[in-house]
Amino acid sequence: MTDAYSQPIREWWAQRWIDVLESFGWVRRLARARIYAREGNVLSIEFNGEKVAALVQGTAPEPYKVTLSLDPFTDEQWSYVIESMSQRAIFSAKLLAGEMPQTIEEVFTGNGLSLFPFTKFDIHSRCSCPDPANPCKHIGAVYYLLGDRFGEDPFVLFQLRGRSKEQIIEALRQTRSQGEHKESNLQNADSFEPSATQSSYALNLEKFWHYADELEPSLVVIAPPPSSETVLDVLGTIPLKISDGDATVATKAAQAAMQHLKGIYQSASQQAILTAMNVATPKTGAEL
Incomplete structure (x- = not known):
């Protein structure tokens, strides 16, 4: 098959979502679902918090209603994740640029969590069609469309786990700010001098960036970035x-x-x- 959904997706995190779903053994069902997704049978897809609601046109005159969700993480679990993410500035930079960091899964697994569904039981989905199988082709089509949405905006995947883009960015900002504040306080505490001698340590701002003495050559090392x-x-x-x-x-x-x-x-x-x-x-x- 050479349709758009059988080819590798450019963004690794979107492809990872598809690979995880296809690893659950739903080969025939997802094959039909790919056709539905490719032919535009998913009429709409909306997000209500961490829940997904979609309309999928099937053989009946009226489209079927599909709902889908993952288990959201608790506030405590998210606090651990945010703390881990804040320790690496590259995570914030890439997410703000609309890209999922390659090692993002390590942050979640390091805290005993899985960003992507770990088993098929982690996905909760329902469809109004008469097909008793789950996932039916209508639910499967929504799976593939979600992969497209993840490719457009990686924060959608986080939203399914209970945190919006705004919440994550604000939490990262606050956590990094608190960390810098603590570090500043420690530095100030280390450099504190008794008030009786503070006047002898008054700063001369005009010469603040000047250093008259020669540096020891053996202490100066110029190396390429890591x-x-x-x-x-x-x-x-x-x-x-x-x-x-x-x-x-x-x-x-x-x-x-x-x-x-x-x-x-x-x-x-x-x-x-x-x-x-x-x-x-x-x-x-x-x-x-």
């Missing part, structure tokens, strides 16, 4: 709007822009290393 991932990789391709609306032109323009920015990023990194090593920049005959 990861090849840059801020450009975190943010992803820049969405450019082309006046004529040609998607192909927009894609090529975005790729060209990213290549240009990567060149600038690489040049800036090289210049920073040369500056740190106190090496003169070689002249190239045409300097900007």
Whole structure:
């Protein structure tokens, strides 16, 4: 079969959702469900908190009503997850850029949870059709459409577990802010001096960033970053709007822009290393 739902989905988390469902052994049912999804039989899909409600057109004149949900995590479980996520800034950066971090599942499993359904009993679904099988082809079609929604917005998957995008971002912000506040308090406590001698430690703001003594050469180490991932990789391709609306032109323009920015990023990194090593920049005959 070569339909859109039998091919790998670009976003790994959306493909993971499909792979998990297909691993439960519903091969024939999901094969029919793919046809329903491909032919547009899912008329609507709405989210009410962590519950999904959809209308799927079957053989009857009136569409069937499908409901689906996963077991939401408790407030305590989410607090552990948020705490773990806040310890790695890359998670917040990627989620804000609309991308699911590759190691996100480790955060949940590390707290004894599973982001994706662990067994078929983790999925609660009902359909108004007369077919006693669960999932029927109408429920299966909704499964595939949910994969599309996850690809568009990874926070939809979190919503099925009980937290909206706004709640997660705000919780991450507060947790990271509290962590920085605690660290600042510890630093202030370590650097505190008795009031009788505080005047001798008054800061001269004009010379705050100046250091007159030479650094011990053996203490200065210039090393490449631990990861090849840059801020450009975190943010992803820049969405450019082309006046004529040609998607192909927009894609090529975005790729060209990213290549240009990567060149600038690489040049800036090289210049920073040369500056740190106190090496003169070689002249190239045409300097900007």
